[in-house]
Amino acid sequence: MGETEQEQIKVLIVSDSHGRNDNLRKAVANMRGTHCRMLHAGDFQCSPQEIYDLAGVPVDMVRGNCDSSLSGVPLSRIVEIGGYRILLTHGHQYAGIDSIGNMSEMARANDVQIVVCGHTHIPHMEKRGDVWVVNPGSISQPRQPGHQPSYLVMNIEHGTVDFVPVYLT
Known part of the structure; x- marks a missing residue:
């Protein structure tokens, strides 16, 4: 995994904000000072620059089915964080x-x-075999029972990864 496996890396993972960025701001505030990156899995429905400005850290994002006018944003991409290759896609x-x-x-x-x-x-x-498939849910329009907006925190430390779901009230 290289030298990054000794570091602790926290990544904010969000999706489906649909232009309603109040909860996204809350998630960023909850992570302030502890995370080094954000992954947005699409359907942000605002300018990419608005997400970059709001995050205050490097952001990797992909276009969702509701972001069709944003042709400059890819449908999927592979990013590397802490020695892990991550496929970011709306799905x-x-x-x-x-x-x-x-x-x-x-x-x-x-x-x-x-x-x-x-x-x-x-x-x-x-986890399917050796591949994690994770979905943070929606930060603005949740559909699971209880309908709480949600996101994930990905922690990478000493070459291991875990995912912590966070629900906003």
């Missing part, structure tokens, strides 16, 4: 009977260990 293009299986197969084909997706507005974390 709508993998929808189907086994969308998690489809994404994990795409990850394996690209030597990726983590898939970060959105689209469903429902938080989910699952």
Whole structure:
């Protein structure tokens, strides 16, 4: 994993803010001073610059199905953080009977260990073989029981990764 495995890295993972950035601001404030990066899995429905300014840290983002006018933002991308290769995608293009299986197969084909997706507005974390597929849910329009806006915190320390779901009230 290299020299970064000795560092503690915290990454804020969000999706589906849909231009309603109040909860996104809360998530950033909760992480202030502790995270080094943000991943946004699409459907932000505002200018990318607004997300960059709000985050205050480097941001990797992809376009969701509601971001069709933002052609300069890719549908998916692979980023490397703390020795892990991460496929960042909104996920709508993998929808189907086994969308998690489809994404994990795409990850394996690209030597990726983590898939970060959105689209469903429902938080989910699952390990398929050696690939994590995680969805932070929606920071603004949750669909899971209880309908609490949610995001994930990814922690990488000493070469291991874990994901902590956070629910806003």
